[in-house]
Amino acid sequence: MILFLPLLACLVNDVPPPQRTIALTFDDLPNGGxxxxIDALESMTRKLLGALESAKAxxxxxxxxSKLEVEGEQVRRTAVLRMWLDAGFPLGNHTYSHPDINSTSLLIYQEDVLKGEGVTRQLMEEKGLKLEWFRHPFTHTGADAQTxxxxxxxxKRKGYRVAPFTIENSDYVFQAVYARALQRNDDALAAKVRxxxxxxxxxxxxxxxxxxVDTLGEEIPQILLVHANQLNADVMPEMLSRLKQRGYRFVSLDEATKDRNYxxxxxxxxxxxxxxxxxxxMAVNKPNRMRDEPDPPAWVIDAYKEPR
Ligand SMILES: [Zn+2]
Incomplete structure (x- = not known):
């Protein structure tokens, strides 16, 4: 009997999970894709923010x-941004119309950055907050060194900090397939996508x-990049619970980027x-592992590419 005690102790005392942290960042507000x-946008936002608040994330x-400018709906669409602030979440600038620096002149791109801050800065200031974070559309940062x-x-001159990310999950690909499933009332497909x-x-x-670990010798605070969309609103409680099970604690972007690695x-x-x-x-001449990233399932990619 004594022989079994250490095994029993091991089973009873849960091994403490690793101390990991992650910051959650959502792009393309008020919604991606x-x-x-407007009614669906408001309820999607309420659901997404509710899940984040429940998990204290x-x-x-x-x-x-540019997405606020739907005729007759500007006030309600702006109010959707206010929902984020009222839930305690800051906003950042992702440009006015989501241009790609790879195919836009620097001058036009810069104008788009400035055009994209008017409402957001004002909403932030109403809450006593300073607009400081910028994320490049597509996270494209310039195809050549000079640009x-x-x-x-x-x-920098405009007072922005570039928001980095470390993890992404091609959510826009899954979301496109998900939106079609919901539109066709195909519950089985929707559940499969989730x-x-x-x-x-x-x-x-x-x-x-x-x-x-391979690059830096340690796990650093991670930053997840996803989009404000129906799929994330619907899976967020489960996604956060799975992250918790992996040993993650949720922190703000400010907190995560305090790590010296940033x-x-x-x-x-x-x-x-x-x-x-x-x-x-790449900065320290380690091998480029970009092509080794796991792909989403082939059927999801195929469905994404299907003409509508
Ligand atoms: Zn974007």
Whole structure:
């Protein structure tokens, strides 16, 4: 009997989970993808924010102000942004109309950055907050060294901090398939997309945890990039609970970026928008692992590519 005691003790005393932290960042506010009808947008936002508040998970939302300009709905669409602030979540600038620096002149891009801050800055100031975070659309930061440097200098001069990310999960791909399933009232397909998306998020989280150790010798505070959309609103309680099970504690973007690793050099110049873990690896001449990232399931990609 005595022989079994250590085993029993092991089973009874849960092994404490690792101390991990993650910041949640949501792009393309008020919503990613095709503009949602205003009623649906309000209820999606309420559901998403409710899940974050229940899990006491801080978040930040990056705004495309062009999406507020739907005739007769400007006030209600602006009020959706206020819902984020009322829930205690700050906003950042994601440009006015989501241009791609790879195919836009620097001058036009810079104008779009400035055009994108009017409403957001005012809403932040109403709450006594300063607008400081900027995220590049597509996280494209400049295809050549000169453009990248000029854009960086411009953003700094305007008082912005660039919001990095370390984990992404191609949520926009799953969301496109999900939106079609909901539209056709195909509940089975919708449930399948939710399950696959959650599984893929687990896979990507594990992959980037490993990349962090391989690149930096440790797991750093992670930053997840997702979009404000129906899929995330619907799965958020489960996604947060799975992250908790992996040992994650939720922190703000400000908190996560206090880690000294976030002062590392971004060594990537090119047309893609990779994770900062890749960018830091390239700065110290470690192998480029961008192509090793796990892909979403083939059937999801195929369905995403299907003509509507
Ligand atoms: Zn975006």
């Amino acid at each position: 095709a503009p949602m009808p 801080p978040a930040i939302g990056f705004v495309n102000e 990248k440097e000029n854009l960086d200098t411009f953003l 399950a696959e998306y959650l599984a893929y998020n687990d896979r990507m989280t594990a992959w980037f945890e490993r990349l962090s 002062t590392r050099l971004d060594g990537y110049v090119g047309k893609s928008g990779p994770s900062w873990l890749h960018r830091w690896a």
